[in-house]
Amino acid sequence: MARNNNDDDDAIDESDCCGNGCTNCILDHKPQPSQRAQLAGKRNVILTYANFRLLSNEAHKADAQVRLMHFGYHTEHDADDSILDIPPGHHVMLRTDATTPLLRPYSPYWSDFAAKEFKLLIKLQPNGPMSSFLANLQPLQVLQFRGPIGGNYVHDAKAAKCIVIIAQGVAIAPTLPLVAQILDNEDDMNRIRHLICAQDLEHVYFRERLLEFAQYWNYSSCLYLAHQSCTCCDSNTPPTDQPCEQVRRQLRYKEAAYTGRLEAKQLAAQLPVNDADNIVVIIAGHSSFQREMSEQVAKVAGVSAGNIHLL
Template identity: 60%
Template sequence: MTADGEQKVEDAFTIQESDCCGNGCTNCILDNKPKPSQRALLAGKRNIILKYTRFRLLQRDSHKGDDQVLFLHFAADSDEKDDCVLDIPPGHHVMLRIGSLLRPYSPYWTDFASKEFKILVKLQPDGPMSKNLAAMQLNDRLEFRGPIGNYQHDPAVTKCIFIIAQGVAIAPTLLLVGQVLENEDDMSRIWHLVCSPDLQHVYFRDQLLEFAKYWNYRSCLYVPHQQCGSAACLVAGHCIQECDELRRSLRYKERVCLHRLDASELESHANPAIPGLRVLIIAGDSGFQQAMGEAAARALAVAQENVYLL
């Protein structure tokens, strides 16, 4: 590599205080700066997202008519496309910059060669970044930088991986699950515990059902506010486990609990007889991470150094 090339790489890793979004992210860019990509190096190319790069909006969809939850698909908009790839490892996020606004988002799908990625966004009322995203049109350009995070998975080490996801934060966990299930040599097992108010707000249900075809994957949906119009459920204020309407709405082998995920429920998933290093991944807002973190680690017998917050 030439001196100029070395300087460009060094510039890509330079982090300033202004790169922090100020939202108290668990994986702050000041602590987890974008790293060189081994995949990109092997390909003889650079990772296009190491510095702020423009990406074009290819597709925008709402979740079942809910215009507050958006599926956004981006592609790199660069003159150097042939010299670059896009590598965002599972469990990492990218930083979106619009003017002085910065917000982290975690992709649920990426394409290494075509330099594309998808994110799931929940718009917040009166949120400055949400207003910008709500106004976006196809082919608009936004700037992203990354990848930021500290999670790494070694397929050579058999693990029991417990993933607890809240609402839209299920999105980045899909890549974490995929990298295990798609590797036939990986003997790790996954427990995917998804917390949502009701079934309508369980995102990627079809993808979860695809995962359920694998021997080493198990999921459970926790939907404490599921409600139908039957007399018994209206009296209870939520669906009851015997609800016929609820049963008709479930898919094959779909497991649902009509209460919150708590310590006793977590213990039911522990199963110490199954071998493997215990790993806990919690995806959600800071309040959810704090509420779940200590209780889940204790109930599932996970050492603190193997707890990851997304």
């Protein structure tokens, strides 16, 4: 299909696509003007490729291949006429400055409107060209980002529903701003069920943030630990979706967890019964995970395709 290829500053063409088959491809989800920027009478710096300086590049305590990266807008001139607006659930496209640029979309889990900064949680892949590039980044290096890309889900605070968010691994990152958007609005009556799929407790990212969310009446979460190990069970122990005593002792107040994958049985228990029209499901993860969860949600709860959103 032919794509927009004109001379506008925010035009996109085939070269803007990273080629990874993203759910929210930049060719289908052109970066949109920021309503917040328009109201403020300023421009959104990231609407076209802009320079951002790496402020920090830290390895996650549980996995050195998972990095928390902090970026800040970098310009040689006065930028008081600009802001940074990355709406919840949206992504940004990173473009390297190499002779043959690499392109990859990433999902901020935090951003600052006025300071023009954002943070990413990134899983480095073995032998991945972009992963190799990011692994060697040093503070103060400058990279180029463009966005926001996505917008598959637009939250409506006026229509109170049960919002089920299913997140896999590092893909929990883009779901955090969506949750915060709802909980920070005292007039928002939507209820959130946050289902987090991780290999074990050590790989539940932003666990402290989830505990903060749990203080709100309209939020609940459940951890699904596919490969949780312990010293009190052995290979002869019958399989169960309930965590053993050793794992339960590691849980915090209001934390719920199951050992095993999130499957149809567990989904059926988490989704409201006979209320499919009032359920919104948001799925963040690998494309195969998104397909599997979409099929299961439709099967066990009858949720229509229009109420299932992929980040």
